[in-house]
Amino acid sequence: MTIASVIVDIPASQTDRPFDYIIPPKFVDIVQPGMRVVVPFGNRLLQGFVIEVKETTDMPIEQLKPIHSLLDVVPVLNEELLQLGRWLTETTLCFMVSAFQAMLPAAMKAKYEKDIRLIEQHMPLVHENVRALFRDRLTIPWSEVEQTPYVRLLQKEIAKGHIEVVYRVEEKGKIKTEKWVELCANDEHVTHALASLSTRAMKQKQVLEHLLTARALPLKQLLSETNSTWATVQTLIKKQLVAVKEKEIYRDPYSNRSFSKTKPFVLTDEQHQALQAIGQAIEQNVHDVFLMYGVTGSGKTEVYMQAIDLVLKKGKEAIVLVPEISLTPQMVRRFKERFGSKVAVLHSGLSLGEKYDEWRKIQRKEVKLVVGARSAIFAPFENIGIIIIDEEHETSYKQEESPRYHARDVAIFRGRYHRCPVVLGSATPSLESFARAKKGVYKQVTLTKRMNDHALPPVEIVDMREELRAGNRSMFSRLLYEKLTERLQKGEQSVLFLNRRGYSSFVMCRDCGHVIQCPHCDISLTYHRVQQQLKCHYCGYEQRMSAHCPACQSEHIRFFGTGTQKVEEELTKLLPHARVIRMDVDTTSRKGAHERLLNEFGDGKADILLGTQMIAKGLDFANVTLVGVLAADTMLHVPDFRAAEKTFQLLTQVSGRAGRHHLPGEVVIQTYTPEHYSIQLAADHHFEAFYEREMMNRKKHGYPPFYYLTLITVSHVDALKGISIAEKIAAHVKKHLSAEAVVLGPVASPIARMNDRYRYQCMIKYKRETNLTTALRAIVEHYQRDMARGDVTITIDLNPYMMM
Numbered sequence: 001m002t003i004a005s006v007i008v009d010i011p012a013s014q015t016d017r018p019f020d021y022i023i024p025p026k027f028v029d030i031v032q033p034g035m036r037v038v039v040p041f042g043n044r045l046l047q048g049f050v051i052e053v054k055e056t057t058d059m060p061i062e063q064l065k066p067i068h069s070l071l072d073v074v075p076v077l078n079e080e081l082l083q084l085g086r087w088l089t090e091t092t093l094c095f096m097v098s099a100f101q102a103m104l105p106a107a108m109k110a111k112y113e114k115d116i117r118l119i120e121q122h123m124p125l126v127h128e129n130v131r132a133l134f135r136d137r138l139t140i141p142w143s144e145v146e147q148t149p150y151v152r153l154l155q156k157e158i159a160k161g162h163i164e165v166v167y168r169v170e171e172k173g174k175i176k177t178e179k180w181v182e183l184c185a186n187d188e189h190v191t192h193a194l195a196s197l198s199t200r201a202m203k204q205k206q207v208l209e210h211l212l213t214a215r216a217l218p219l220k221q222l223l224s225e226t227n228s229t230w231a232t233v234q235t236l237i238k239k240q241l242v243a244v245k246e247k248e249i250y251r252d253p254y255s256n257r258s259f260s261k262t263k264p265f266v267l268t269d270e271q272h273q274a275l276q277a278i279g280q281a282i283e284q285n286v287h288d289v290f291l292m293y294g295v296t297g298s299g300k301t302e303v304y305m306q307a308i309d310l311v312l313k314k315g316k317e318a319i320v321l322v323p324e325i326s327l328t329p330q331m332v333r334r335f336k337e338r339f340g341s342k343v344a345v346l347h348s349g350l351s352l353g354e355k356y357d358e359w360r361k362i363q364r365k366e367v368k369l370v371v372g373a374r375s376a377i378f379a380p381f382e383n384i385g386i387i388i389i390d391e392e393h394e395t396s397y398k399q400e401e402s403p404r405y406h407a408r409d410v411a412i413f414r415g416r417y418h419r420c421p422v423v424l425g426s427a428t429p430s431l432e433s434f435a436r437a438k439k440g441v442y443k444q445v446t447l448t449k450r451m452n453d454h455a456l457p458p459v460e461i462v463d464m465r466e467e468l469r470a471g472n473r474s475m476f477s478r479l480l481y482e483k484l485t486e487r488l489q490k491g492e493q494s495v496l497f498l499n500r501r502g503y504s505s506f507v508m509c510r511d512c513g514h515v516i517q518c519p520h521c522d523i524s525l526t527y528h529r530v531q532q533q534l535k536c537h538y539c540g541y542e543q544r545m546s547a548h549c550p551a552c553q554s555e556h557i558r559f560f561g562t563g564t565q566k567v568e569e570e571l572t573k574l575l576p577h578a579r580v581i582r583m584d585v586d587t588t589s590r591k592g593a594h595e596r597l598l599n600e601f602g603d604g605k606a607d608i609l610l611g612t613q614m615i616a617k618g619l620d621f622a623n624v625t626l627v628g629v630l631a632a633d634t635m636l637h638v639p640d641f642r643a644a645e646k647t648f649q650l651l652t653q654v655s656g657r658a659g660r661h662h663l664p665g666e667v668v669i670q671t672y673t674p675e676h677y678s679i680q681l682a683a684d685h686h687f688e689a690f691y692e693r694e695m696m697n698r699k700k701h702g703y704p705p706f707y708y709l710t711l712i713t714v715s716h717v718d719a720l721k722g723i724s725i726a727e728k729i730a731a732h733v734k735k736h737l738s739a740e741a742v743v744l745g746p747v748a749s750p751i752a753r754m755n756d757r758y759r760y761q762c763m764i765k766y767k768r769e770t771n772l773t774t775a776l777r778a779i780v781e782h783y784q785r786d787m788a789r790g791d792v793t794i795t796i797d798l799n800p801y802m803m804m
Contacts, residue, residue: 002028003057004067006048008041009110011095011402013784019048020057022066031067034075034082036108038068038169047071047110047169049100051082071169076104076363078382080417087413093776093796094403102403103378105346107356113168114142116154122162127153130163139166176353177246181207181233182216184243193241203228204236211242219244250357253350259336264306270294271303274445278307281421282314282385289412291392291437292425294447295456295685296656297620300425301331303447304388305338307423312342312368316385316420320371321407322347323394329595330620331390335371346372346379349594374399377407377414384418387411392424392433393649398801406799408433427656427687428649431698434691435705450660457627457658457665459683463674475562475570480628480668487626488578488607492663494626495619496571496610497654498564499634507534509549510556522753528586529565539755567610567630575608583611616654622661627654632671632679639750640803641703644678648690651682702742702765710764710772711800712779713749715793719758725792726760729779733764736775741766750804757793 005018021039023031031037031050039048045068057064077085081103088099101109117139118126130153134140142165145154157163183190190208197205206226211217223229236242267275274292281288294300308318322331335343344358344367361367363380370379374397377387389397389411397407408424415422424433424442437444450456462477472478487494506524507516515524518536525534525543532545549557559566564584571580581601588594594614601609602621609615609624635647651669659665671679681690699706712729716722726746734743742765749759766772776796786792 001055001061002031003054003064004031004037004050005052005054006037006039006050006067007096007100008039008048009046009097009101010041011098012788013095013781016089016095016097018051020059020064022061022064023053024066027067027070030070030073032075033079034077036071036076036110038071040065040068043165044112045169046112049077049097069169071110074363076108076380078380080382080414081378081380083417084378084410084413088403088405088410090773091409092403092405092798093773093780099403102375102399102405103380105352105355105359107352108359111170113170115139115166115168116142116145116158117164117166119162119164125160126157126162130154130157175248176251176357178249179219180216180245180247181211181219181222181242182245183208183211183241185241187212190241193239203232207232207236208241218247250361251351251354252357253345253354259333259340261340262334262337264309264338265299265302267302267306268299268447268449268451270447270449271299274303274447275306277443277445278303278386278421278423279310282307282310285419286421287415287419288421289415289436289442290421290423291429291433291442291444292423292447293429293434293437293444293687294425294427295450296427296653297450297454297456297660298427298447299451300390300447301334304390304423304425305335307386307388308339308369311385311420312339314385316368316383317381318369318386318388319376319379319381319384319411319414320369320388321376321390321397321411322371322373323391323396329598332371335369339369342368344370344372344379346370346376348373349591351591374407377410384414385420386423387415387420388423388425390425391653392426393428393430395646395801398799400802402795404795404797404799428652429687431645431691431694432705435695452662454659454661455664456685457655457667459655459667459669459685461674461679461683462668462670464670464672474574475567475630476574476628477668477670480670481574483626483666483668484575484578484608484628488575490625492625493601493604493606493621493623494608494628495615495624495654495657496567496608496628496630497612497616498562498567498610498630499612499650506560507545508558508560509552509554510558511554512549512552514549514551516550520754520756521751523751526563527559528563529569530586538751562631564610564612571608571610578608579606580608580610581606583609583615585612588614613650615657616650619657620660621657623663624657625659625663625665627658627665627667629654629667629669629671632669633673633676636673636676636678638804641698641701642801642803644676644697645694647676648678648682648687648694651679652685652687655682655685707742707765707767708798709800710766710776711797711803712762712764712776713759713793713795713797714746714761715754715757715759716791717757722758722760722792725783725794726762729794730762732779733762733775736771736778737764737766737769738771741769741772 002023004021004023006021007018008015031053033050033052035050037048037050038045077100085096085099088094089096118134129150133150158165190212194205194208207228210222210226278290292300311318332345344361346355346358362370370376389408392408399405411422436442462479467477484494507527516534518525518541520541521536521538523536523538525536527545528535533542534545535542548555564582568580568582571578581597583597600606629651632651636643655667658667669683677693714722714726730743730746743762745762746760749761752759783792783794787794
C-alpha cells in the first residue's frame with residue numbers, strides 16, 4: 001500500500017504537521033511530492049500539499065482515509081522548494097502550509113465551495129419545498145440556497161440524513177483558451193470536397209481554401225479573414241472536413257508592446273572587473289554573495305545583463321528582483337529588449353490571470369529569466385545560475401505578513417542549493433550587507449564612477465527656517481523656484497520628491513486645537529482634496545471633510561503639513577505653464593497607470609514629475625537635470641532606529657535621478673534640520689562616511705548589525721487584556737533566554753491603536769540564543785486558541801523592518 005504525507009490547508013499549531021492518506025490504486029503512479037491534492041479532513045474536503053510518498057505509516061491502516069482527488073498533474077513545488085518551505089517554517093516561525101502558499105501565485109490558492117446534494121433513495125421523504133428547490137437536479141450550490149427562506153428546512157433534512165453537504169475544492173485561476181479551426185481530412189479529400197461544392201456554397205469554399213494553406217487558425221481570425229459566420233464552420237464540421245479544438249493561450253501583459261532588440265554596451269574598466277569576478281563564480285558553479293556597491297548611474301544594470309547572458313549561454317536560468325512596481329516597467333523594457341521572449345515578469349501590477357500565466361511559463365520551462373518584485377524569488381526554476389537583487393537595501397524586500405521572510409535570505413538559501421552566485425546591488429547598501437562585505441562574508445565589487453565619467457550632481461541644502469524668517473511661507477524655497485523656472489525656459493525636465501501622499505498631513509482647529517483623528521486608530525486623518533475626503537492610511541476609514549470643527553463648531557479649521565496633491569496645486573499657481581505629472585498611490589492605483597505616466601514623462605509630455613517614494617529610484621530619463629526634495633526630514637523623526645539610514649538612502653537615490661546622460665544635473669534639498677549628518681553626508685554623496693558614523697550609533701545603542709532583533713506585537717480589543725498578555729509574554733521570554741539577551745517592554749506601540757485594537761510590543765536584542773525559537777514557538781502554541789477565536793493577535797518578527 002502506498003501512503004502520502006500531506007500538509008493540510010489549515011494554518012494552526014495543531015495541524016502544522018503531515019497527515020497520512022492512502023493513495024488510491026488509480027493515483028498510485030501519479031502522486032508525487034510537491035503536488036496539491038484534495039483530502040477529506042473531518043467532515044470537509046481540503047487542499048493539501050504532498051511532501052512525501054512512502055510505503056509505511058505509524059497509523060493503523062484502517063484509520064487512514066484515501067486521497068479524494070488531485071489538483072495537479074505535475075508537482076507545483078519541486079524538491080528544492082519543499083526544502084525551502086521547511087526552512088521558512090523554522091526561520092520565520094510560520095506554519096508550513098503558509099510557507100508553501102507563499103510560493104504560489106494567488107490564482108492557485110484554493111477556493112472552497114459548498115454544495116447540497118439530494119440522496120436519491122430518500123427523495124420521496126424530503127419536504128416538498130426543499131424538493132422544489134432541486135427541480136430536476138440532484139446537486140445545487142450552497143450560494144443559491146442561502147438566498148432562499150428554506151435554510152432552516154434544509155438543516156432539518158441534513159440532520160435526518162435525506163440531504164448531504166458536499167465540499168468542493170477549486171482553483172481561483174482559470175486557464176484561458178481560444179477556439180481553433182483545423183482541417184481533419186487529408187488534402188486529397190478536401191480538394192475533392194471543394195470541387196463538389198455548389199456555387200451557392202462560396203463561404204464554405206473560401207474557408208476550406210484558407211485552411212488548405214494555413215492548416216489551422218483561431219476561429220475569430222478565420223471568420224474575419226473569410227468574412228464568414230459560425231454557421232459555415234458548423235456545416236463543414238458536419239461534413240467531417242474541419243474540427244474545432246480549444247487551445248490554451250497565455251494572458252500576456254506585454255502583448256501590445258513591441259521591444260526593439262538591444263546589444264550589450266562596451267563596459268568600463270570597473271564594470272569589466274565586476275563582471276569578471278561574478279563570471280568566475282558562474283563558470284566554476286560556486287555559491288558566493290557579491291555586494292555590488294556602485295554610485296547611482298554607474299551602470300550596474302548592464303553588468304547584471306551581461307552576467308545573465310553568461311548564465312543563459314550555459315543553459316541555466318536567472319532571477320532578477322527589483323524593489324517596487326514603479327521600477328518594473330523600465331527594468332522590464334531593458335530586459336525584454338535584450339533577452340526577448342525568454343523573460344517572464346511577476347509583480348503586483350499584473351492581474352491574477354496574468355500572474356498565473358507568467359508563473360506557468362516558468363514552470364513549463366518556456367522562459368529562462370524572471371524579472372519581478374519580492375515574490376519572484378520563489379520562481380519554480382530547477383537550474384538557477386544567478387540571482388540578482390537590485391537596490392538590495394529596499395525595505396519592500398521584507399514581507400510584513402506571515403511568512404515574514406526577507407527576499408535576500410531566500411536568495412542566499414537558493415543560491416547555496418544551486419551553487420550559484422547571488423548579486424546584491426545598491427548605491428546605498430543596507431548597513432548589515434555593507435558590514436558583511438567589510439568582514440569578508442560577502443565579496444565586494446565597487447563601481448565608483450558614473451557611465452561616460454559624468455560627475456555626480458552638485459547638491460545644495462536649503463534651510464527652510466531661514467526661508468520662513470525671510471517671509472517666504474511657500475513650500476518652495478526661493479532657490480528651488482528659480483531653478484524650476486530656469487528648467488522650464490530651457491525645455492529641460494525636473495523631478496520633485498515628497499514623501500507624503502494626499503493633500504495635507506492633518507486637519508486642525510485653530511480655535512481649540514482639536515485634530516481630527518481616525519475613530520479606529522490613534523492617528524490623524526489625512527485630507528484628500530480631490531474627493532473632499534479625510535482618509536486613514538492604516539485602516540482605510542474615510543469621512544467627508546466638515547466645514548466646522550467637530551469639537552467646538554468653529555469655522556477656523558485648517559490644513560497642516562504638505563501632501564502631493566497640495567504641492568501640485570501650489571505648482572500650478574506658481575508656474576501656470578508647467579505641465580505636471582503626479583505619481584502617488586492615488587494616481588497609480590489603476591492597472592497600467594504606472595507605466596502610462598512614466599512613458600508620458602519619458603516622451604516629454606510633462607515638465608515636472610512630482611511623486612512619493614515610487615519615483616525616488618531606478619528611473620532613468622535623459623532630459624532630467626533638476627531634482628528637488630521638498631521635505632527631507634519627513635522620515636528622520638519616526639521612532640525607528642533605521643530612520644537616519646532610510647533618509648540617507650532615499651536622498652542619495654533621488655539625487656541620482658539628475659544628470660544621468662549628457663546634460664549636467666543639480667539637486668536642491670529643502671529641510672528644517674540641515675545640520676543632521678544623514679542630510680549633510682547625502683549631499684556629499686559620501687556613503688562610507690555615513691556608514692562609519694551610523695555604525696558608531698548602532699554599536700552604542702545595541703542595534704543591528706551588532707545585535708539581532710525580534711519584535712513581538714500583541715493586539716487586543718481590550719487594552720487591559722492586551723497589556724496583561726504582553727507582560728506574560730515578556731516574563732516568559734526573560735525566563736527562557738540567557739542573561740546576555742535584552743528584553744525591552746512591553747510598551748504601547750508607536751501607533752497604539754489600529755483598527756479598534758490596542759497594540760503593545762516587546763523587543764528582544766540578542767547575539768546568540770539557542771533557546772529563542774523554542775521559547776517563541778511555545779508562546780504561539782499557548783495562545784493558539786485565543787488567536788483562532790480572533791480575541792488576540794500575536795505577531796513575531798525575527799528581523800523587523802517596520803517598528804510602527
